[in-house]
Amino acid sequence: MTARTQPAPLVHPPPATRAAAPWPVFWVASIAVFLVSLDTTMLFAAFPALRVAFAGASPAELSWVLNAYTVVFAAMLIPAGGLADAHGRKRIFMLGVTLFLAASAACGLAASVWWLVAARVLQAVGAALLTPASLSIVLAAFPQDRRAVVVSLWGAVGALAAAVGPSLGSLVIDGVGWPWAFYLNLPLGALALWRGARLIAESPRRPGQQRLDGVGMALLIVAVGAVALGIVQADAPTWSHADVAAAIGVGLASLAGFVAWARHTPAPLVDLALFHHRTYRWVNVATLAFGAAFALMFFGVFFYLTALWHYPLPRAGLAITPGPLLVMPTAIVTGRLAARLGHRPFLAGGALLYALSGAWFLTVPGLEPAYLTQWLPGLLLSGLGVGMVLPSLTAAAVSRLPSGHYAVGNAVNQATRQVGSVIGVALTVLLVGHAGVQRGDFSGLYVLHILLALATAACCLAVDTRPAAAVPAR
Secondary structure, eight states: OHHHHSOOTTOOOOTTTSOOOHHHHHHHHHHHHHHHHHHHHHTTTTHHHHHHHTTTSOHHHHHHHHHHHHHHHHHHHHHHHHHHHHHOHHHHHHHHHHHHHHHHHHHHTOOSHHHHHHHHHHHHHHHHHHHHHHHHHHHHHSOGGGHHHHHHHHHHHHHHHHHHHHHHHHHHHHHHOTTHHHHTHHHHHHHHHHHHHHHOOOOOOOGGGOOOOHHHHHHHHHHHHHHHHHHHTTTOTTOOHHHHHHHHHHHHHHHHHHHHHHHHSSSOSSOGGGGGSHHHHHHHHHHHHHHHHHHHHHHHHHHIIIIISOOOHHHHHHHHTHHHHTHHHHHHHHHHHHHHHOSHHHHHHHHHHHHHHHHHHHHSOOSSOOIIIIIHHHHHHHHHHHHHHHHHHHHHHHTTSOGGGHHHHHHHHHHHHHHHHHHHHHHHHHHHOSTTOOTTHHHHHHHHHHHHHHHHHHHHTTOOOOOGGGSOOO
């Protein structure tokens, strides 16, 4: 009887379910997230090339190449988190990577601006499916005591990709054309599919979460899309003030409807109970503000360097590079320190550095190029700020959530950042996206940059992710 109840230590699990070493799993999941984040900002550099390729399209229409992707990405991220929990993280991750690659190829082949917008929508669906599944895969691969560092590093990969996207995009687009901004995804995505099939273990399914909230998704898409439409058309000669106010009013009414629906439907797109946690609530408000500030800065940088300093696109891309190079090392150091001290000092401090970079760009650069003295210092401040804030927002958002809500909690946070990015892009197009832009047009842009960064810092004062041992007894 005893022999029958003894465990059998020499019996190994089959290869398909044997746990892989955590770091190879991390890098497979991070490759896909790198591509998503890279693609999100690479098209900042493509705006002038797209204006030439689709000469009949207005700047407002071209902005939807960016914003259609971001709106759908934001709306789909949240149900995608639930799908990963319900149907298996590996399955949803692999499906997302496949869709993302197919849509990337379709984007490169686009013959009209609306074909490109449609392909970007499909690309956004794939990106939304893989992103929360990726973080869940990473969290499941590491023990609890290493997750703060690992999540910061995962966030740093995305932040680095988002930061280098404009500079890499400028080189690629100028060298081989704008379609290669999309074709670039194919080899790395194929590598993620191949290695993911071998390394990632499937998670248990949670069938109770299979229902999708179609009404909530529709309300969120209309809310974000209508507000963005009203902003980008605010200066259009064919739109009256009443038209702009109506678009924004529809967006705000849809947002109110979204909240009301989420409170009363049994399976909402966003479980509002997530926001009962004070830290999670304030992290997401900060993420909204910083997402807008991040898009404002990077999109505005290209307009400034190319329109006012008359840099060719590759030179503008290289001019941006020093800031992004600071993101990864800053995020790694910040993640290690945050594991001991909590994220608040790095979030608030990084946001203040980011505000300082906005103040530099507001007051120092003039019309005559002087890169080393007028541009580089502000760029380095912004790189340090982004490295401290973006990964820490991701890590702080999930730090207090139970493991069963990792995917959905991260998805809501990432969606919030994307909504902020939509607003930032729309404001940038409104302020400096027109022909004949002047130095004075950038003053409003950088004032908004400063205000949004300060709002981020203020929100982060309410964040508390200190380990229990570091919290003083009361």
